[in-house]
Amino acid sequence: MMHKNLRSYLKLLYKENEIVEVDAPVDPALEIPEIHRRIIEEGGPALLFTNPKGSKFPIVTNLFGTPRRIELAFGPRPEQLIIQLTQAVHQLLPPRMTQLWKMRQPLWDVAQTGFKTVSPEQAPVLERQMKQVNLNHLPALTSWPEDGGAFFTLPLVYTEHPDTKEHNLGVYRMQIHNQHTTGMHWQIHKGGGFHHQVAEKKRASLPVSVFLGGPPALTLSAIAALPEMIPEYLFASFIMGDKLHLTRMKDITHPLIAEAEFAFCGSVPALERRAEGPFGDHFGYYSLTHDFPIFEIERLYHRKDAIFPATVVGKPRQEDYYIGEYMLRLFSPIFPMVMPGVKKLWSYAESGFHALTGAIVRESYHREAVGHAFRIMGEGQLSLTKFLMLTDIDCDLSRFSEFLELILARFQPERDLIIIHDTSIDTLDYTGRKFHHGSKAFLLGIGDPVRELPSQYQGDVLKLAPKIKPYCKGCLLISGASFEEEPQLGQMILDHYHEQLQDWPLIFLVDDVDSIQSQTDFLWTTFTRFDPAHDIYAQKELHHNKINFQLPLVIDARMKPFYPAEVEPDEQTIQLVDTRWKEYFTK
Numbered sequence: 001m002m003h004k005n006l007r008s009y010l011k012l013l014y015k016e017n018e019i020v021e022v023d024a025p026v027d028p029a030l031e032i033p034e035i036h037r038r039i040i041e042e043g044g045p046a047l048l049f050t051n052p053k054g055s056k057f058p059i060v061t062n063l064f065g066t067p068r069r070i071e072l073a074f075g076p077r078p079e080q081l082i083i084q085l086t087q088a089v090h091q092l093l094p095p096r097m098t099q100l101w102k103m104r105q106p107l108w109d110v111a112q113t114g115f116k117t118v119s120p121e122q123a124p125v126l127e128r129q130m131k132q133v134n135l136n137h138l139p140a141l142t143s144w145p146e147d148g149g150a151f152f153t154l155p156l157v158y159t160e161h162p163d164t165k166e167h168n169l170g171v172y173r174m175q176i177h178n179q180h181t182t183g184m185h186w187q188i189h190k191g192g193g194f195h196h197q198v199a200e201k202k203r204a205s206l207p208v209s210v211f212l213g214g215p216p217a218l219t220l221s222a223i224a225a226l227p228e229m230i231p232e233y234l235f236a237s238f239i240m241g242d243k244l245h246l247t248r249m250k251d252i253t254h255p256l257i258a259e260a261e262f263a264f265c266g267s268v269p270a271l272e273r274r275a276e277g278p279f280g281d282h283f284g285y286y287s288l289t290h291d292f293p294i295f296e297i298e299r300l301y302h303r304k305d306a307i308f309p310a311t312v313v314g315k316p317r318q319e320d321y322y323i324g325e326y327m328l329r330l331f332s333p334i335f336p337m338v339m340p341g342v343k344k345l346w347s348y349a350e351s352g353f354h355a356l357t358g359a360i361v362r363e364s365y366h367r368e369a370v371g372h373a374f375r376i377m378g379e380g381q382l383s384l385t386k387f388l389m390l391t392d393i394d395c396d397l398s399r400f401s402e403f404l405e406l407i408l409a410r411f412q413p414e415r416d417l418i419i420i421h422d423t424s425i426d427t428l429d430y431t432g433r434k435f436h437h438g439s440k441a442f443l444l445g446i447g448d449p450v451r452e453l454p455s456q457y458q459g460d461v462l463k464l465a466p467k468i469k470p471y472c473k474g475c476l477l478i479s480g481a482s483f484e485e486e487p488q489l490g491q492m493i494l495d496h497y498h499e500q501l502q503d504w505p506l507i508f509l510v511d512d513v514d515s516i517q518s519q520t521d522f523l524w525t526t527f528t529r530f531d532p533a534h535d536i537y538a539q540k541e542l543h544h545n546k547i548n549f550q551l552p553l554v555i556d557a558r559m560k561p562f563y564p565a566e567v568e569p570d571e572q573t574i575q576l577v578d579t580r581w582k583e584y585f586t587k
Helices: 006-015 031-042 067-074 077-091 097-102 104-111 191-201 216-223 232-240 319-331 368-377 380-384 400-410 489-497 519-527 571-584
Strands: 019-022 046-049 059-061 115-118 156-160 167-170 174-178 181-183 206-212 244-247 262-268 273-276 290-302 342-347 356-361 387-391 417-424 437-445 467-472 475-479 506-509 540-543 546-549 553-556
Touching (some): 031 046, 031 059, 031 571, 067 216, 077 319, 191 206, 232 244, 368 387, 400 467, 400 475, 400 519
Parallel strands (some): 115 244, 356 387, 475 506, 506 553
Antiparallel strands (some): 046 059, 156 167, 181 290, 206 262, 467 475, 540 546
16 A cells, blocks of 8 residues: 555655755745756755745655655556556456456455545645635746746646546646636646536536645656546556545535645636746747636635645656656556557657657558557557657667667668658647647668668768767767758758768757767757658658658758747856755755
8 A cells, every 4th residue: 555645655755765854945936946956967855845935835846756766656566466457357358266366466456446535524635725815825836937937837637527527637737827826738638628628618617626745646647648548536546555535525516635735626717818838848948828728716725734746847857757757667568458569668758758659569461560550649648649660579668779770770761751741749849830730750660670770970071060970870960050050951961962871771960969978868859859741851752642762861850940948047046056055955
C-alpha cells in the first residue's frame, strides 16, 4: 500500500533524506523556480520552502525529480502488477481453476481498487474554507521572466462529461487572472477540453473542481496518457493499492478528494475566452499568448496546514522527464494489448514527448508496419506525435542512437518516408506555420539491412556548412548560416553536395554543431525545431501520385524567426540566487 496523501510521501522523503527545508524568505516569482532548476540539474532533493513571500502556505517542489524519488512515490508494485495482469490475460483464457489460483494475489489486488466515501468531517481538505476567494494569497510560481503571470503548475483538474458523467482528471496549467479567476489551458486531444466542447454546444457552463496535492498516484494518473476507457480515479487507486478517499457535499456537483491539500470549486463558462500566456513550457520554449477558457472559482477549501505543490518545466531534463519515463515503463506491457502488433513503444522526453516516438512493430506481411504506424497515431495522446520511427528489430528504444542506426541501415527512402500534410499538432508545438496546424511523418526501417553506415565523415569541407560531425552511424550534423541569413540553406546543401553526402542517409542542419554533446542535446535541438512538410529536403520524383524520395534526407532543424524564444533565466535572478545560495541551505 502506497501513500494515501502528500503527507505520507513527505514523511518518507524526510526519513530517506530526500527533502530539504528552505526557511529563508524566498519569492515565488522567479527566485524559487531558479533554485528548483539548479537542484534538478544537480540531481538534488525535494524542496520545501517554508517562508514564501506573500503567502502563509509553504510550497513544495521537485517531488519526483530523480529516479529514486519516483521509486519512493510509487514503489515496484505497480510495474510488477501490470506485468502479471497482462500475462494473465493469456493464461486465463479460457479460465481454469489452477490458473485462477496462481493469479489469486494480483487479482485480489485489482479487486481492492475503487473509492471510499468519507464524511465531510473526515475529509482533511475541508478543514478550512477561504471565506472570500483570493488566489493572490497562494504562492503560485512565475517560472520564467517572460511568463504572463503566476501559474498553478500541478493542478489536478476534474471534469465530467455533461451527458454521460464519465470523468476526466488532467493537469492543465492555470494562469491567475485575478483573485477568483484563472485561465484553463486544456489543449486539443485532452479530456477536459472534450467535456467543455460538449457543454459549450449547449451554451452551458461546465462545473470544474481543481485539487492540489493528495496521493502522489493521483498526480501520476492525471498526467498519464491513459486509454480513454480507464478512469483516472480508478487508475490512481490501482497505483496506490488502496481505495481513493472521496467526500461529497450537498451543494457541490463533484466528489472531492478528501486527502488533497486544496480544493477549488467553480465552473468554466461557455463562449468566454481570455488571453493566456506566454508560458515557458516543457518543450523548452515559450508558448505564446492565445485566448483560452477561464475558470471562475466560487469556493476554496484547504487543510488547516496546507502545503502548495508546484513544479517547473523548461528545457529537458526537468522534473516531468522522470515522471514521463516512469509512465512509459509502467505502460509498456499494455501497449501490445491495446495495439496488437506494437511490441514496444517509447516517446522521447528530451523532445517534449509528442515531437518524437519510436516503436518496434510486427512485420509479418508486406508493409504491415504502416498499418501499425496509423494505429499508433490514432491512440489517445499518441495522436499528437509529430515524428514516428518504426522498426521490426528488437532493441532498447531509450538508447536513441542505436535505434536510429537500426532504422537507417534498413531505410529505403522511396517507400519508407511518409509525410502527412495539413494535420493538427500539439498546442505547444510551434514548428507548424499556424497555431495547432502542421504535419506529421513516419520513418521506417524494416527487414534486413540494405547498406553499411559510415561512422566518420571523410569528405571535403562543405563551404556552405563548414561545421560537420557525426551524431551516430549514418546521421550527420552540419551547421552554417542561420535561417535568417539563408532560409534556403537546406535546399542549397542538397543541390551542391548531393553526391558528396550520399553515403549519409540522414543529415540534420542545426544552428551549432558544437552545442550537441549528448542524446538530450540532440533530441531537443533537432526534433523540436522542424516541421516535416516544410523542413525535410530530398531529391524526389513523382510517379503517378507517389513521391519517391532519394538519399540523403536533409532536415532543417535551425531556429526559425517565427519560433518562440528558448526559455532562459534573467540575469538579475541569476545574480540574486548566486548571492543568496548559502542562505537558502543553512540546515
